[in-house]
Amino acid sequence: MALVLVSISCKGQEKNFEVKTSFDSTAVKSYPVVGANQTGEYLPYLRNKKVGVVANQTSVVFKPENFIFMEDYWDESSRSYKQRQTQKWIFSKHTHLVDSLLSHTIQVTKVFAPEHGFRGTADAGELVKDGKDSRTGLPLISLYGSNKKPTQDQMQGLDVMVFDIQDVGARFYTYISTLHYVMEACAEAGIPLLILDRPNPNIHYIDGPLLEPEHQSFVGMHPVPVVHGMTIAEYAQMINGEGWLENGQKCELNIVSVKEYDRATFYSLPIKPSPNLPNDQAINLYPSLCFFEGTPLSEGRGTNKQFQVFGSPTLPKDKYTFTFTPQPNEGAKNPKFNGQLCHGKDLSNVDKLDHINLQWLLDAYRDSGKQTSFFTNFFTTLAGTKTLQQQIEQGMNAEQIRLSWKKGLEEYDAMRKRYMIY
Known part of the structure; x- marks a missing residue:
């Protein structure tokens, strides 16, 4: 070197x-x-x-x-x-x-x-x-x-x-x-x-x-x-x-195993792992924004800010002032809302997350005006449970939903520690 x-x-x-x-x-x-x-x-x-x-x-x-x-x-x-x-x-x-x-x-x-x-x-x-x-x-x-x-x-x-x-x-x-x-x-x-x-x-x-x-x-x-x-x-x-x-x-x-590495080490990917995760910000936001793939909203495919923006043509313009128009590009030959102006949020400059941010999903659900058709079957597949959709539809807030994960996460954490190398 x-x-x-x-x-x-x-x-x-x-x-x-x-x-x-x-x-x-x-x-x-x-x-x-x-x-x-x-x-x-x-x-x-x-x-x-x-x-x-x-x-x-x-x-x-x-x-x-x-x-x-x-x-x-x-x-x-x-x-x-x-x-x-x-x-x-x-x-x-x-x-x-x-x-x-x-x-x-x-x-x-x-x-x-x-x-x-x-x-x-x-x-x-x-x-x-x-x-x-x-x-x-x-x-x-x-x-x-x-x-x-x-x-x-x-x-x-x-x-x-x-x-x-x-x-x-x-x-x-x-x-x-x-x-x-x-x-x-x-x-x-x-x-x-x-x-x-x-x-x-x-x-x-x-x-x-x-x-x-x-x-x-x-x-x-x-x-x-x-x-x-x-x-x-x-x-x-x-x-x-x-x-x-x-x-x-x-x-x-x-x-x-990886040398000179532990769980406190920030690692910036030198090569994008897939076409729609182009940078560190998208990778960090991906676990939070991927839920939008099970809704009528776009998560930025067909833009140059994949998994860093979300929106749709029907979100209210007064609350969602950021706009983008999906177009075919690498990794999205026919993106959702192809050629349509979408109103949403730009998250490309938000701070690095150390948790899943549910608030963006909850806000979009509330503001979409189409609650009865907001979730597709793929949402449950992504969530791995029907409970998350039910909790959102029942009006639970992000803290209440996250609290319901606590026991499962504690049990999982105890299990994964048996296999940790770093």
């Missing part, structure tokens, strides 16, 4: 900068080292094996550069400008995990792709077809649509499966459902699963109602809250430990 020293003046005067070719580890705090970057931990294990990889556009080996900025700031006590160091990690350079494995002569034979596809450009819910990777020529097998679980024919000939996908810590984000089915297929085939772990950007809290078994679906397979507070590897250990695989099977797990 190269450390770059740059001097910048608050007064608008740019100064000379110095480039150092060696990394000064004492100058900055450490940054999480994802599992995929720890090649020395897993390449020997994969050598001379036929390898399957579950991956998407986030499955990369980073080549990070650390920039130390010298900036001027106003010191009130001395009434003068002084200088201080600030840091920024740049992750513009990376190699896809599959390309990295092949470059190390690892025998990758098949690539399995989750929702949004191997390159991560498909719409949510869009059918992703099997095919061939144009760069490597490897067969691509879709794990979305009718084939969510690798078949035993597809597992044939593999000695080990590698799972490396960036998650965002929400129950209805389908990568943990793909994880479940991959673990189940590995257990049935008798081959181990190697997980290259990555940080969870929403690991700092758990919240929401627990999923009830009768509402199990691909956007909610396990009795966990909406925000589960686990990394992919921790979650896999929980799936195994709680016997959630079919017939109580166990998958043989090998884990390369």
